[in-house]
Amino acid sequence: MTSQVIEEGAPSRGRAFLASFIKNILPAVPLLLIIGFFFLFPITRMIYVSFLSNDNAFTLENFKTAIQEPYRTGFINSIKIGLFSAAIAAFPGALAAYFIETRGSSKLRRTIAVMSGVLANTGGVPLAFMFYAALGIQGYLTKVLKHLGWDLYSGTFSLGSFIGLLIVYLYFQLPLMVIVFSPAIVSLRREWSEAARNLGASQFNYWIRIGIPLLFPSFIASFLLLFASGFSAYATANALTVGNLPLTPLQIGGLLDGNVSAAQLNLGKALGVVMIVISACAVIPYLAIQRRSAKWQKR
Amino acid sequence: MAKALRVKFQPPLALTLLILGFFVFLPMLSAFEYSIRTPLTGGYGWTHYIWAVTEDDFFHYILRSMWLAGVTVLITLFVLVPTLTWLHLSNSKVRGLIDGISLLPLVIPVVAFAVGAQIAFPEFVQNTVLELPFLYFVLALPYAYRSLDIGLNSIPLKTITEAARSAGANWMRTITTVIVPVIRGSVMATIALTFALSLGEYTLTVLLHWDTFPTWVTYVAQDNILGAIAISMMSLIIPFLILTVITLFVPERSTQGRK
Numbered sequence: 379m380t381s382q383v384i385e386e387g388a389p390s391r392g393r394a395f396l397a398s399f400i401k402n403i404l405p406a407v408p409l410l411l412i413i414g415f416f417f418l419f420p421i422t423r424m425i426y427v428s429f430l431s432n433d434n435a436f437t438l439e440n441f442k443t444a445i446q447e448p449y450r451t452g453f454i455n456s457i458k459i460g461l462f463s464a465a466i467a468a469f470p471g472a473l474a475a476y477f478i479e480t481r482g483s484s485k486l487r488r489t490i491a492v493m494s495g496v497l498a499n500t501g502g503v504p505l506a507f508m509f510y511a512a513l514g515i516q517g518y519l520t521k522v523l524k525h526l527g528w529d530l531y532s533g534t535f536s537l538g539s540f541i542g543l544l545i546v547y548l549y550f551q552l553p554l555m556v557i558v559f560s561p562a563i564v565s566l567r568r569e570w571s572e573a574a575r576n577l578g579a580s581q582f583n584y585w586i587r588i589g590i591p592l593l594f595p596s597f598i599a600s601f602l603l604l605f606a607s608g609f610s611a612y613a614t615a616n617a618l619t620v621g622n623l624p625l626t627p628l629q630i631g632g633l634l635d636g637n638v639s640a641a642q643l644n645l646g647k648a649l650g651v652v653m654i655v656i657s658a659c660a661v662i663p664y665l666a667i668q669r670r671s672a673k674w675q676k677r
Numbered sequence: 678m679a680k681a682l683r684v685k686f687q688p689p690l691a692l693t694l695l696i697l698g699f700f701v702f703l704p705m706l707s708a709f710e711y712s713i714r715t716p717l718t719g720g721y722g723w724t725h726y727i728w729a730v731t732e733d734d735f736f737h738y739i740l741r742s743m744w745l746a747g748v749t750v751l752i753t754l755f756v757l758v759p760t761l762t763w764l765h766l767s768n769s770k771v772r773g774l775i776d777g778i779s780l781l782p783l784v785i786p787v788v789a790f791a792v793g794a795q796i797a798f799p800e801f802v803q804n805t806v807l808e809l810p811f812l813y814f815v816l817a818l819p820y821a822y823r824s825l826d827i828g829l830n831s832i833p834l835k836t837i838t839e840a841a842r843s844a845g846a847n848w849m850r851t852i853t854t855v856i857v858p859v860i861r862g863s864v865m866a867t868i869a870l871t872f873a874l875s876l877g878e879y880t881l882t883v884l885l886h887w888d889t890f891p892t893w894v895t896y897v898a899q900d901n902i903l904g905a906i907a908i909s910m911m912s913l914i915i916p917f918l919i920l921t922v923i924t925l926f927v928p929e930r931s932t933q934g935r936k
Contacts, residue, residue, distance in 0.1 A: 518706075
C-alpha cells in the first residue's frame with residue numbers, strides 16, 4: 379500500500395488511503411459486512427468459546443471430552459456414513475452422468491439436471507418421511523421386496539439404523555454425484571477421443587491413458603464433496619433415528635437444544651469445531667481440484 | 678452431429694435412465710401409495726391430504742416460509758448483483774478475497790454454523806425472525822455467487838456498461854434495466870436456487886428454535902404421522918413436477934454460456 383502511494387505521488391497519506399479505500403473496497407462493504415457479521419463472526423466466536431472452560435478460563439478439556447465416548451462413536455459413525463454413502467453413490471452416479479451427458483439430448487440433460495437438483499437439495503425432512511412410508515414395516519416397497527423373497531425386517535433392520543440411514547442418504551447422494559460430476563464429462567472433448575483413435579488407440583487404450591486420467595481428479599473431488607454432505611447431514615437423520623444411532627450432528631443438536639446436558643457447557647462448540655476440521659479436510663481439496671480442472675475445462 | 682445422435686436409440690442411455698427411474702420413482706410411488714391409504718375403511722382416499730390443507734397452520738407456515746424465502750432472495754439480489762458487477766468492472770484487489778470467502782460456507786457444516794449463530798448474536802438479532810433470511814443468504818451464497826459470476830463472465834460487461842452510462846443511465850438504472858436483463862438466465866437460476874434452499878432449510882431453523890414449514894412437518898409427525906407423510910409428499914412432488922414441466926416446456930436459450 380505504501381509503495382503504491384509513493385508511486386502515485388499522493389499529496390497526503392490519509393487522503394490517498396481514503397481515495398484508495400473508496401475506489402478499491404467501499405462498494406464491497408455491504409457484502410463484507412453481512413458475511414462478516416452473519417458468518418465469520420459466529421464461526422470465530424464458536425472457535426474461541428470452544429477453548430473456554432465453564433469459568434471462562436482457557437482449557438483443552440472440551441476437546442478431550444469431544445474425542446472420548448460417546449462422542450468418539452458419533453464421529454466414527456458420521457465419518458463411516460459419509461464414506462460409505464459417497465463410495466456407493468460415486469461410481470454409479472459418475473456412470474449415469476457419463477451416459478446422460480454424452481448420449482442424451484439437450485432437453486433430457488436439462489431435465490435430469492433440474493430433477494437432480496431438486497432431489498439433492500430438497501431432501502431433509504420430507505425425504506425421511508417419504509422413506510418411512512415407502513420402506514417402513516407397512517410400506518409397499520417393503521411388501522414387494524418380501525414377496526420377492528427379501529424380508530427386510532426379519533433381522534434388526536430399521537430405517538433409523540446405520541444401514542437404513544445409508545439407504546436414505548443414497549437417495550440424495552446419487553443425484554448430487556450426477557450434478558457435481560457432469561461438468562467434467564461435458565469438458566471431455568470429442569477431438570481428444572478422435573485424435574487418439576486416429577493415432578491407433580483402441581477404445582480401451584483411450585480410456586486407460588486419456589479418459590480416466592483426465593476424469594480421475596474430478597471424480598475424487600466429487601467423492602470428497604459427497605463425503606462432506608453425508609458426514610454433516612442432520613435433518614434426515616434427526617427425523618429417522620430415535621437416539622439409537624450416535625452421529626455427531628445429532629449429538630450437537632441434542633446439546634444445543636438442552637435435551638442432553640453435559641458437565642462442560644462448551645462441549646457442543648468443541649464438537650462443532652472438530653466437525654468443521656473434518657469437513658474442511660474434504661471440501662478444501664474438493665475446491666482446489668475444482669479450481670485446477672476449471673482451467674482446462676474452460677473452452 | 679448432435680442432432681443425428683439424438684435420433685439414434687441408445688441402449689446404454691436407455692438402461693441408465695431405466696435404472697435411475699426405478700431408483701427415484703419406486704420409493705416415491707410406494708410412499709404415495711402409503712399416503713393415500715385410509716386405515717379405517719381399508720381403501721384409498723385423500724383423507725390425509727385434505728386434513729393437511731384444512732389445517733390452519735398449513736397455510737400459516739407456508740406463507741411464513743415463503744416470505745422468509747422472498748426476503749432472502751431480495752437480500753441476495755440487492756447485495757450480490759451490484760457488488761459482483763463492481764468486482765468484475767474494477768479488477769479490485771479484494772475480488773480474490775471475496776471469491777474465496779463466498780465458498781467458505783461450503784466448508785462449514787450447517788450444524789456447526791447453528792452452534793456459532795446461537796452463541797454469537799446479540800439478543801436483538803436472536804429475537805427477530807429476520808435473522809433467518811440473512812443466515813439463509815449465507816447458506817446459499819456459494820451457489821448464488823457462482824451462478825451470477827458465470828453469468829457476468831459470459832457477457833461483454835464493460836462494453837454494455839459503458840454504452841448504458843454514456844447514454845445517460847445512472848448506476849442503478851444501468852444495473853436494473855441493462856445488466857440484470859442481459860444476465861437474466863443467471864439471475865433466474867439464482868432466484869430459484871436461493872428460494873428453494875430457504876424454503877426447505879431445516880437444520881439451522883430448528884436449532885435456532887424458529888418455526889417454519891419444514892419444522893412444522895416434524896411437529897405434525899408427533900401426533901399424525903400420516904398427515905406428516907402427506908405433507909412431505911406434497912413438498913417433494915409439487916416442486917419436482919413444477920420444475921420438470923418448466924424445463925420441458927420453456928425453450929432453451931442458446932445465447933448464454935457456451936460459445
